[in-house]
Amino acid sequence: MPLPALNWVAIMDTKSKIELGAFPIAKIMVAMGMLFFLAQACQPDTELNIQSEPSPVLISINHFPEMPLEEGKELTEEAIAAGKALFFDPILSRNRDLPCSSCHLTQLAFSDGRAVAIGTEGRLHNRNSPTLFNVAWQPYLFMDGGNPTLESQVIGPIEEHREMDLPYSEAIARVAAVDYYQELFQRAFKEDVNPKTLALALATYERALVSFNSAFDRYEYAGDASALSPGQKRGLALFKSAELNCVACHVLPLTTDFSFQNNGLYEVYEDPGRARVTNNIPEHEGQFKVATLRNIALTGPYMHDGSLGSLEEVVDHYASGGSNHRLKSSLITGFSISAQEKADLISFLEALTDTTSYKAYMP
């Protein structure tokens, strides 16, 4: 079985002076295509050579904060390849029918288009599948922040009864029994498949899922005044305005401050949110991590439970000021917005879509 191709290319290297502002999109695509070609051409021989060192990968995006990376979790081509192979392989689900990609579809910016996730044997989750783009910058995982690292969260969807429903120890045994994976892991980590390396492989692939090249990015950070339409520019102004104050939580450029907020979706929350993981601290009831808005047009339905089906409904929710929940964020106060302004705002949100990124990650 041949080793997988490294068909991910979204690399911006400041050292090589690739400035987003200096490259119109066509040139970026050409550059990415060349990188893609080189990545393919530079594939290691299929003959296992564990003496060679993994090839480091630097993801440095000029207008993003530096990617937080702990020692020992550096990105390498080999680790990304191992993680990618696992991500699209149903081997990690009890019935060998659901890969990670069944709830995180590349063409939907690694969400799934459903209100809530559907796991093995059709079991319904109670939460919406989030995008995985830019998870490398998340200081904690899951909507309630209950998990501290991308590595340790790997256990969650694999073991969760409503997702893949496979004991992690069994997942390790399954993957370790496949020579192909042992080869990949030896290349990537110089170790066998084990609890640490399996998690590290998936986490490394997920860290490499970056999205930074939307029309908004080109307008805001690359000086391309034509990247946004007049309506989108008006929408951006509304987004930043004191009255709507979206940027209070959806802080640029990542479009989230990762805080936990009760956004007044309900008066009574069936899902306690962050309170679930903080031993029922009452103040945490109904709090969920502020979601990224990048690729938001692709990642509906919206909210933690997918209860709002469209961006129009989302804007209506915030314009209304939400419910009267006693712990609702003080930032959710409502605002008046005309039909034109609403259309402009949604048009701006659509300009946060980065098709160049997700296409790079197609299997």
Add this chain to the structure above:
Amino acid sequence: MKLKYFVAALALATFMTSCEDDTPSQNPSTTTSEVPVILHYDFKYGTTDFALNQEFTSDSGYTIRYTLATFYLAKPVIMDDAGNSTALDPEYYIIRPDVMMSNMGTIEAGHAHMFNLSIGVDAETNTETGGNGMQPTDFSDVNHPLAPQPEGMYWSWASGYIFVKIEGEIDYEGDGTYDQSFKYHLGTDPFRKDRSTMLHTSVEKGDTLDITMTVDYQQFLHGIDLHSEILTMSMGDARPLAEKMMNQFDAATSFELGSDHGHKK
């Protein structure tokens, strides 16, 4: 003359070899002044030996069987009467009903005053609410007690180890059909139980310090309503039940010096 040299060399070699026997070994397990510590396990259901999937009768007269009964022990320590403590090694143990004993390393011969350990995983290692600590994905060695376990002894959604995981089934009518399951997944830092046992014994070269941990799984369910108090994951509205069941487990557990296996000091 040559024979004299040969005899002298032989005598010297014999002398040196005999001296080697008295040289302290670099291996702690063979150091003469060190005493092995062994924790024995005695799992009971009342007066009956306990085993998974074996039928027992509850206090209410229901037929029950346990399908899972796994727990963590952490950081055992022996203290002498001067208050000096010796941390035993290894630090973590995962205990199932088929485990007979745990070798807990050695202590220096002398007076063993107190035996301390935790039921559960210490707060420094147990990760909660997104904090730092250890997770099963930190371990390359699948045999480490804190590595992923077949019964799933870790909550990834709240990132913490499950200290005690007990599951079983209840046959209310006694008709041979199990009507209800019970699941007690007990953990989070406030629910860990730190135990101290007075030993007050002296151990000498050649001894073994034997301690026995007894868990009575009938006592564990004593006073529990097997209709309404049957499920907790230590979260949400079922958190009070988790606290209660952890107290039940604590009460069902005892430690004493000695063992039933003939090693009693």
